[in-house]
Amino acid sequence: MIELYHAEPGSNSLKVLQAVHEKGVPFVSHYVDLRRFEQHDPEFLKINPAGQVPVLVHDGRVLTESTVINEYIDTVFERPKLRPADPYDEAQMRIWTKFVDEVFRPSLSHLAWHRVMPAFADALPPGEFEKRLERIPLQEKRDKWALAARGGFTEREIRTWRRQLGEAVDRLDAALQEHDWLVADMFTLADIAMFAMAFGVPPGFPELMNAKRTPSAMAWLERMRARPGVAAALAMPNRTLAA
Ligand SMILES: N[C@@H](CCC(=O)N[C@@H](CS)C(=O)NCC(=O)O)C(=O)O
Incomplete structure (x- = not known):
């Protein structure tokens, strides 16, 4: 089970x-x-x-x-x-999932925390956010959330994450200009991993991902949403x- x-x-x-x-x-x-x-x-x-x-x-x-x-x-x-049967294509798929985990998601998450964490912490009763932080087992996560909640990321960090996210979206768009899916003309775990992060970019950062700037990536988002499995996941x- x-x-x-x-x-x-x-x-x-x-x-x-x-x-x-x-x-x-x-x-x-x-x-x-x-x-x-x-x-x-x-x-x-x-x-x-x-x-x-x-x-x-x-x-x-x-x-x-x-x-x-x-x-x-x-x-x-x-x-x-x-996953593609061909080992080279499978390796390409893994390069995408690695890119999502190491670049796309961290830049998006940091920007999101920077945006929402101060208001989230303020909305809790006094001292409650600190109490919740204490229970976080990963020290690095605890420190990042504490910093985000007091607006502590530097301008330079925020600029870097925005640049990384913009470049990541451009890379996605470029890969999809000639193909429906990211790897080997088949729907793979690369599309799944990328969609899990990228679908949040147009509503959150419309200036980076939109029909004019990244039309192929936007069309791919719609192809993804039209898949019954993806639609069922989104409907949870x-x-x-x-x-
Ligand atoms: N590397 C892990 C990261 C998991 C992760 O960061 N999960 C987030 C949600 S997307 C989470 O649980 N956040 C709450 C927390 O860290 O307290 C994975 O890919 O599964």
């Missing part, structure tokens, strides 16, 4: 939700409310001591790291294949929008 601990269909949770829906793998969904910091509850830390989602539990065995989880799902559940409950 597959169990998935995940948050809203966005970012790393959406990455894994797309894979299970695209493969048609039945799974038990465990929603983890990040706004309530449930990922740091002692019960959840027993499952993932890093205090992060998504987490896959397959027949009682725990797996973390969304990119690794997706490759595991693709290996264990035969069809439809979400989203408490953020409901709030």
Whole structure:
């Protein structure tokens, strides 16, 4: 049996939700409310001591790291294949998923934290944000969120993340100018990983990703949304929008 601990269909949770829906793998969904910091509850830390989602539990065995989880799902559940058969193409796919994890997502996340974290922390009763920070197991995450909440990122850092995100979107657009999908003319885990981050760029940073500047990437977003598995993943409950 597959169990998935995940948050809203966005970012790393959406990455894994797309894979299970695209493969048609039945799974038990465990929603983890990040706004309530449930990922740091002692019960959840027993499952993932890093205090992060998504987490896959397959027949009682725990797996973390969304990119690794997706490759595991693709290996264990035969069809439809979400990885090219050709080793060179598979390597290209991994270059994209690595790029998403190392460049696209960090630049987007930092910009998002910079934008939302101060208001989020201010909206909590006095001292509550600090209490929640104390429960974060990863020191680096704790420090970054504390810094973001007091508007502590430097102008230079913010400029760098914006530049990186702009370049990442341009790279995506360039790759899609001649092809429907990122690798080997087939829908792969590269598209899944990229979509999980990129779909949030037009609403959040419309000046970087729009029909005029990046038409091929925008058309690809629509192709992605039209896929039944991706649509099913996006239709999973989203408490953020409901709030
Ligand atoms: N490298 C991990 C990163 C997981 C991650 O950063 N998850 C975020 C949600 S997208 C999270 O749990 N954030 C809450 C926290 O770190 O407290 C992966 O790819 O699964």
